[in-house]
Amino acid sequence: xxxxxxxxxxxxxxxxxxxxxxxxxxxxxxxxxxxxxxxxxxxxxxxxxxxxxxxxxxxxxxxxxxxxxxxxxxxxxxxxxxxxxxxxxxxxxxxxxxxxxxxxxxxxxxxxxxxxxxxxxxxxxxxxxxxxxxxxxxxxxxxxxxxxxxxxxxxxxxxxxxxxxxxxxxxxxxxxxxxxxxxxxxxxxxxxxxxxxxxxxxxxxxxxx
Amino acid sequence: xxxxxxxxxxxxxxxxxxxxxxxxxxxxxxxxxxxxxxxxxxxxxxxxxxxxxxxxxxxxxxxxxxxxxxxxxxxxxxxxxxxxxxxxxxxxxxxxxxxxxxxxxxxxxxxxxxxxxxxxxxxxxxxxxxxxxxxxxxxxxxxxxxxxxxxxxxxxxxxxxxxxxxxxxxxxxxxxxxxxxxxxxxxxxxxxxxxxxxxxxxxxxxxxxxxxxxxxxxxxxxxxxxxxxxxxxxxxxxxxxxxxxxxxxxxxxxxxxxxxxxxxxxxxxxxxxxxxxxxxxxxxxxxxxxxxxxxxxxxxxxxxxxxxxxxxxxxxxxxxxxxxxxxxxxxxxxxxxxxxxxxxxxxxxxxxxxxxxxxxxxxxxxxxxxxxxxxxxxxxxxxxx
Numbered sequence: 001x002x003x004x005x006x007x008x009x010x011x012x013x014x015x016x017x018x019x020x021x022x023x024x025x026x027x028x029x030x031x032x033x034x035x036x037x038x039x040x041x042x043x044x045x046x047x048x049x050x051x052x053x054x055x056x057x058x059x060x061x062x063x064x065x066x067x068x069x070x071x072x073x074x075x076x077x078x079x080x081x082x083x084x085x086x087x088x089x090x091x092x093x094x095x096x097x098x099x100x101x102x103x104x105x106x107x108x109x110x111x112x113x114x115x116x117x118x119x120x121x122x123x124x125x126x127x128x129x130x131x132x133x134x135x136x137x138x139x140x141x142x143x144x145x146x147x148x149x150x151x152x153x154x155x156x157x158x159x160x161x162x163x164x165x166x167x168x169x170x171x172x173x174x175x176x177x178x179x180x181x182x183x184x185x186x187x188x189x190x191x192x193x194x195x196x197x198x199x200x201x202x203x204x205x206x207x208x209x
Numbered sequence: 210x211x212x213x214x215x216x217x218x219x220x221x222x223x224x225x226x227x228x229x230x231x232x233x234x235x236x237x238x239x240x241x242x243x244x245x246x247x248x249x250x251x252x253x254x255x256x257x258x259x260x261x262x263x264x265x266x267x268x269x270x271x272x273x274x275x276x277x278x279x280x281x282x283x284x285x286x287x288x289x290x291x292x293x294x295x296x297x298x299x300x301x302x303x304x305x306x307x308x309x310x311x312x313x314x315x316x317x318x319x320x321x322x323x324x325x326x327x328x329x330x331x332x333x334x335x336x337x338x339x340x341x342x343x344x345x346x347x348x349x350x351x352x353x354x355x356x357x358x359x360x361x362x363x364x365x366x367x368x369x370x371x372x373x374x375x376x377x378x379x380x381x382x383x384x385x386x387x388x389x390x391x392x393x394x395x396x397x398x399x400x401x402x403x404x405x406x407x408x409x410x411x412x413x414x415x416x417x418x419x420x421x422x423x424x425x426x427x428x429x430x431x432x433x434x435x436x437x438x439x440x441x442x443x444x445x446x447x448x449x450x451x452x453x454x455x456x457x458x459x460x461x462x463x464x465x466x467x468x469x470x471x472x473x474x475x476x477x478x479x480x481x482x483x484x485x486x487x488x489x490x491x492x493x494x495x496x497x498x499x500x501x502x503x504x505x506x507x508x509x510x511x512x513x514x515x516x517x518x519x520x521x522x523x524x525x526x527x528x529x530x531x532x533x534x535x536x537x538x539x540x541x542x543x544x545x546x547x548x549x550x551x552x553x554x555x556x557x558x559x560x561x562x563x564x565x566x567x568x569x570x571x572x573x574x575x576x577x578x579x580x581x582x583x584x585x586x587x588x589x590x591x592x593x594x
Contacts, residue, residue: 021432024549028541031244031548038243061248 071181076140076153079131079170080178082187089176090150090191092123097142097151105135106142122194129172133159149187156181210337218343222308229481230474231270233539237477239266240540241547273470280466285372288463292370297464297471300363303356304478310352311485312411314341314495314528315502321520341495341528342411349408353486354395357441360479361387364443364450367472368460379459382554383443383450389561390440390447396569397433400576401490414494418501423491429572431491433565438483439542440561442476446549447557484538485531492534495527 016022041047041058048056051069062069071077082090093110111127113120142151155178162168179185192198242249253268254261262268284293319337346352361384368380404426405413417423424431440447451459461472488494499507504518518526552560 024545027548028544031544034246035240035244035544038246042243042248057246059243059246059248063248 071156073154073181075156076138076143077155078133078157078159078178079136079142079151079153079175080155080180080185081129081172081175082150082152082180083176083185084191084193085186089126089129089172090148090187091126091129092148092150093126094124094147096145096147100141100145102139102141103135103137105132106130107132118194126172129175131170131175132168133170134165134168148191149189152180152187154180154182214339215343222313222343223305226305226308226478226481227474230477231274232267233477233480233543234273234473235267235270236540237543237546238269240543244544244547277467277470282468283463283465285463288372289370292366293463294468296363296367296370297461297468297475298363299366300360301471301475301478303360303363304475304482306356307353307479307482308485309343310346310349310410311482311489312340312342312414312494313485313531315524316340317524318520340411341524345409345411347409349410349412350398350402350486350490351408354391357394358387358391360441360475361391363472363475364460367464371460371463373463375456375458376460376462379450379452379456379462382452382456383460386443386447386450386557386561387441389558390437390565393433393561393565393569394437394441396566397430397437397572398490399569400427400430400572403573403576403580410489410494413490414496417493418496422493422496427491427572427576429568429575431487433569433572434490435487437561437565438487439545440557442479442483442542444476444480444542445546446552448551449554449557452551480539480542481535484535484542487538488531488534492538495531497526497530500526 037057038059047059047061050056050060050062084090091108093108095108095110098104098106098108107128107130108126109128110124112124119125138153140153143153157178159168176185182188239249241247249266250269251263251266253266253272254263255268255271256262284290317339319339348355364383364387365380368376368378368383371377401413401423402408404423405416407413407416413423420426443450449455449459451461456462461469464472499505500523502523504523505514505516507514
């Protein structure tokens with residue numbers, strides 16, 4: 001067995017390299033170039049837009065509270081409960097989300113609509129809808145599980161830093177107050193209310209079971 | 210009159226230097242940020258009503274000052290209380306004192322203030338004369354070496370009195386480094402003394418005004434002096450005394466509040482002072498090319514321009530020139546600080562003792578030969594000045 005050897009030569013430094021002066025001037029040239037470029041960008045306000053030119057040279061800092069980089073379309077932020085046309089939640093209290101939730105952070109107390117409401121018997125509504133945002137792991141399973149597009153994570157908010165745990169337990173009113181990144185509180189998916197002639201559907205009372 | 214002059218000049222110089230330290234703090238942060246494609250500190254603001262005045266980050270220097278004043282003045286137990294309190298003063302005061310002999314402008318002749326012509330530099334001594342320097346000492350630049358040598362005591366005392374191993378190591382490193390580089394620093398100027406035939410900074414500037422800038426006759430000395438001056442300030446290529454990765458913060462690890470501030474501002478004041486020294490000895494002081502004490506004089510290439518300025522204009526141009534030259538050198542020093550990586554401790558010692566010191570001696574030798582060749586060898590062996 002022959003051992004292969006790779007000879008690594010010591011760097012051959014010339015006298016000019018060893019004197020350090022020429023290399024120092026070269027280094028100063030590099031830093032000065034960056035200095036003048038950065039200063040020009042700051043003074044004229046022409047720092048590169050990283051959305052359009054992600055690999056552009058220059059100052060890449062985003063001044064956070066004043067400037068925000070838009071999040072990706074599918075970025076999972078704080079939840080919101082989408083609204084119907086009448087402002088009530090789309091949620092039908094089917095408990096799919098709380099069942100799917102691996103962190104078990106969703107609590108839903110379902111309730112029947114009042115007698116005489118045409119949705120009674122057709123679907124239920126959440127009397128309470130509570131998400132413990134400290135337990136939430138932002139996996140998005142609840143959004144995947146929801147059959148009604150009632151819970152979404154497209155608000156573009158991160159969790160705010162608050163100083164007590166109680167403030168992180170978001171109730172129905174809080175969740176319904178959140179606005180999606182598209183600026184609406186609704187969902188783009190169509191919904192068919194009971195009695196819609198184009199979509200008669202099947203109610204529990206008339207299901208034939 | 211003499212005392213009033215002296216007090217006004219001292220107040221002016223100390224005021225400018227201390228404020229320069231605060232401004233240089235901002236310059237250093239912003240300059241390094243621009244170099245590294247960052248923005249640098251810009252959040253501190255003075256809130257006036259609904260306006261937030263940020264002044265491009267200058268407010269951070271004020272915020273730092275306020276923070277240092279109100280910080281808890283913590284002192285390590287088991288240390289030497291007296292020396293611990295004395296050390297930052299010993300570190301800062303010599304840095305401020307260095308400026309005492311540095312001339313920062315042409316001499317102001319009060320009696321010629323309103324004249325539309327300026328007196329020759331050497332001929333006029335009558336009347337009230339305000340030299341643009343605090344003290345006129347016979348020892349001249351030797352005073353600078355004496356006082357700069359005192360700065361090392363502050364660092365050494367700080368390291369010793371903090372009762373902390375890292376501080377002690379930092380103080381040890383600081384003292385060995387500063388002592389080593391003082392040798393090369395002093396010897397590198399000997400060649401200049403030989404050429405200028407004086408140790409007085411004012412004479413040096415006058416020589417450079419008549420002949421040429423010192424950097425052209427002593428280029429090696431310029432590099433040697435600049436290197437050892439940077440080493441004396443204990444800033445980055447030579448910052449083993451406060452090397453963060455090895456000895457926390459070195460000799461001022463245990464210092465907080467304004468005592469730490471005195472070390473930090475002393476460092477920045479030293480940057481100013483060493484730049485001013487370089488300007489006076491090698492870059493012609495307050496002198497602009499082709500500008501004499503009477504005004505613009507250009508008598509080369511067959512062009513004869515002789516434009517006489519009023520005395521006050523000559524003085525103001527001189528002051529401005531000096532300030533601009535110092536600021537350019539300060540900028541360069543900060544640029545070097547953010548460009549070069551730190552030397553290892555043994556590399557610093559090798560550079561100081563094995564390279565700079567022999568080169569400084571060689572420079573003295575070469576300068577001596579040069580003077581002999583230009584002036585001619587003395588006939589009888591008797592050296593006459």
